Amino acid sequence: MRYITFALAKGRLAKKAMGLLEQIGITCEEMKDENSRKLIFVNEELKLKFFLAKASDVPTYVEYGAADIGVVGKDTILEEGRKLYEVMDLGIGKCRMCVAGPAEAKEYLLHHERIRVASKYPNIAKDYFYNKKHQTVEIIKLNGSVELAPIVGLSEVIVDIVETGTTLKENGLEVLEEICPLSARVVVNQVSMKMENERISRIIQELRKVI
Amino acid sequence: MDNQYLLHTPEGVRDIYSVEYARKETVQKRIAQVMKLYGYRNIQTPMFEFFEIFSKERGSVEARKLFKFFDREGNTLVLRPDITPSIARCAAKYYMDEDMPVRFSYCGDTFINDFCYQGRLNENTQMGAELIGDATSDADGEMIAMLIDSLIEAGLKEFQVEIGHVDFFNGLMEEAGLDEQDRKELRILIEEKNYFGVEELLSKRDLPETLKESIIKIPQTFGTVELLKEAKNVTKNKTAQNALNRLEKIYEILSIYGLQSYVTFDLGMLGKFDYYTGIIFKAYTYGMGEAVATGGRYDKLLIQFGKDAASIGFAINLDALMNAMQRQKIKVDTDIMGTILLYEKEQRELAIHLAGILRGQGTYLQLMRRHSDMTLEEYVALAKRSETGGILYIDETGQTVQVINVLDGSKNQVSMDAFMKAKA
Numbered sequence: 001m002r003y004i005t006f007a008l009a010k011g012r013l014a015k016k017a018m019g020l021l022e023q024i025g026i027t028c029e030e031m032k033d034e035n036s037r038k039l040i041f042v043n044e045e046l047k048l049k050f051f052l053a054k055a056s057d058v059p060t061y062v063e064y065g066a067a068d069i070g071v072v073g074k075d076t077i078l079e080e081g082r083k084l085y086e087v088m089d090l091g092i093g094k095c096r097m098c099v100a101g102p103a104e105a106k107e108y109l110l111h112h113e114r115i116r117v118a119s120k121y122p123n124i125a126k127d128y129f130y131n132k133k134h135q136t137v138e139i140i141k142l143n144g145s146v147e148l149a150p151i152v153g154l155s156e157v158i159v160d161i162v163e164t165g166t167t168l169k170e171n172g173l174e175v176l177e178e179i180c181p182l183s184a185r186v187v188v189n190q191v192s193m194k195m196e197n198e199r200i201s202r203i204i205q206e207l208r209k210v211i
Numbered sequence: 212m213d214n215q216y217l218l219h220t221p222e223g224v225r226d227i228y229s230v231e232y233a234r235k236e237t238v239q240k241r242i243a244q245v246m247k248l249y250g251y252r253n254i255q256t257p258m259f260e261f262f263e264i265f266s267k268e269r270g271s272v273e274a275r276k277l278f279k280f281f282d283r284e285g286n287t288l289v290l291r292p293d294i295t296p297s298i299a300r301c302a303a304k305y306y307m308d309e310d311m312p313v314r315f316s317y318c319g320d321t322f323i324n325d326f327c328y329q330g331r332l333n334e335n336t337q338m339g340a341e342l343i344g345d346a347t348s349d350a351d352g353e354m355i356a357m358l359i360d361s362l363i364e365a366g367l368k369e370f371q372v373e374i375g376h377v378d379f380f381n382g383l384m385e386e387a388g389l390d391e392q393d394r395k396e397l398r399i400l401i402e403e404k405n406y407f408g409v410e411e412l413l414s415k416r417d418l419p420e421t422l423k424e425s426i427i428k429i430p431q432t433f434g435t436v437e438l439l440k441e442a443k444n445v446t447k448n449k450t451a452q453n454a455l456n457r458l459e460k461i462y463e464i465l466s467i468y469g470l471q472s473y474v475t476f477d478l479g480m481l482g483k484f485d486y487y488t489g490i491i492f493k494a495y496t497y498g499m500g501e502a503v504a505t506g507g508r509y510d511k512l513l514i515q516f517g518k519d520a521a522s523i524g525f526a527i528n529l530d531a532l533m534n535a536m537q538r539q540k541i542k543v544d545t546d547i548m549g550t551i552l553l554y555e556k557e558q559r560e561l562a563i564h565l566a567g568i569l570r571g572q573g574t575y576l577q578l579m580r581r582h583s584d585m586t587l588e589e590y591v592a593l594a595k596r597s598e599t600g601g602i603l604y605i606d607e608t609g610q611t612v613q614v615i616n617v618l619d620g621s622k623n624q625v626s627m628d629a630f631m632k633a634k635a
Contacts, residue, residue: 002497062500063500064500065498065499065500065501066500083501084403085403085404085405086403086404086405086408087404087405087406088406088407089407188404189500190500190501190502191495191496191497191499191500191501191502192500193404194371194373194433194475194477194495195369195371195495195496195497197433197434
């Protein structure tokens with residue numbers, strides 16, 4: 001039997017996902033050891049392998065078949081735009097993709113004005129402004145602390161994930177428009193889905209029952 | 212070195228040489244032979260054509276992913292992203308009045324300008340075939356059988372050819388009467404097997420529950436032939452039923468070929484574009500995250516060039532196939548192994564004469580005059596690192612031939628007379 005490999009987005013999502021997998025009898029003791037420096041964790045009994053990767057890399061691993069199954073946020077899937085089967089909404093890690101900025105920036109979103117948009121998600125931002133709002137904008141790609149951009153005058157608005165909105169509020173920003181809801185998804189490599197149909201389908205079906 | 216940058220190739224293209232090239236050539240020959248045995252004739256079309264040939268209605272690749280340039284008159288030219296539209300153009304041009312089927316096969320490089328897919332090449336060799344002017348299920352069967360035979364002959368053992376039919380989806384859409392936007396969205400969701408996305412979209416539409424259920428089931432309907440029977444109970448729609456009957460017929464035909472064990476079905480396989488009009492199929496194997504071959508029926512392509520003819524075809528991505536075979540550790544025998552005939556300059560005449568005889572017998576022979584600075588051992592080392600099987604060494608007397616087997620290191624001294632006699 002071949003190994004089925006899971007790629008999990010590092011962090012909270014991975015822990016929650018492993019919790020769900022445990023409920024359907026898929027465990028990986030090796031992974032619970034927080035001090036372990038291992039990169040790949042194996043469950044020999046079920047012939048499963050697991051590894052943790054940076055969220056934005058999970059779709060890449062799955063697209064190329066280096067992992068058969070991935071657990072990653074919808075934001076990453078949208079941003080990366082890879083060829084994958086997106087088979088399931090795990091309903092965990094729920095949040096929203098939003099346009100945010102100071103209250104007065106609301107005005108900029110009404111008149112197709114050319115404005116600057118800072119984001120960690122240039123593709124999502126571009127798609128939203130160009131194809132949904134038909135507004136030409138200048139996208140500025142940042143890698144973190146995006147909230148800073150409108151405060152220091154780098155951009156008029158930002159496109160970012162909003163969970164509770166506390167960070168925004170503390171910095172005098174607010175949600176101006178909602179782009180889409182987000183949550184963790186199970187993605188599957190297109191070839192694996194066919195070549196290992198039986199095993200992968202069973203995992204998906206069982207996961208559905210516990211959600 | 213200042214000109215080091217001259218050694219690099221642009222991103223997305225690479226050199227293929229030596230053993231790797233030989234392996235590719237071997238597999239290419241094997242597949243070409245299968246196509247010949249099925250009675251397909253080779254065709255070569257230009258590497259670049261007018262942009263319009265590959266534009267939206269006819270292309271399988273988005274316009275922004277094409278390599279474009281201009282000719283002196285300012286026409287936009289495109290490096291071909293695939294070969295099917297070129298063949299459709301050819302068939303329409305040279306076989307306009309031919310009512311009977313024509314069969315073409317091809318092998319050529321294709322180009323896609325897409326850098327965001329790092330790790331995937333922009334230049335790929337495609338081998339494919341097109342059967343033009345035959346709308347029957349027999350033609351469908353022949354195409355799939357030829358694809359399976361090609362992959363077996365190439366050396367692949369574990370693979371699947373999965374078949375779908377766009378009309379199953381089209382039939383259900385017809386019945387649902389959804390607008391163009393919804394259809395497009397559903398098509399993508401189903402293609403991505405996004406079950407809950409389909410469910411969510413349909414929950415906002417006013418449709419009969421049973422129909423909703425049938426549509427939600429599409430992305431999950433893949434597997435063995437039994438699923439076709441089950442799918443028949445799902446809908447009474449005529450178009451969808453016809454699609455299922457067609458698939459059953461094709462399975463029956465492939466059973467006659469004895470190839471049914473390689474076949475599975477996926478009613479959610481729709482293709483990204485409105486290119487295909489009937490069956491659509493893909494070949495999958497281990498070690499590759501994407502299909503190694505794709506194909507389908509496109510009955511509306513040739514009419515765009517002015518010839519109303521049904522057609523079906525497939526293309527094997529030869530580079531993807533080679534990758535898969537390498538990752539599955541499938542051995543490909545090559546004929547790269549050759550012999551070096553090494554001589555001292557005094558024996559030039561004898562060496563050239565002998566080389567003529569050996570080449571006449573089909574030996575791949577490199578003829579080398581020994582360089583005065585190089586020892587025999589250095590030539591043996593060269594043979595070792597360049598996949599050469601043996602060295603024949605003629606010394607300055609020309610009386611003997613030293614036969615060196617590079618693989619096991621054995622050496623044999625044979626008199627020239629005896630060697631000639633043996634080779635005569």
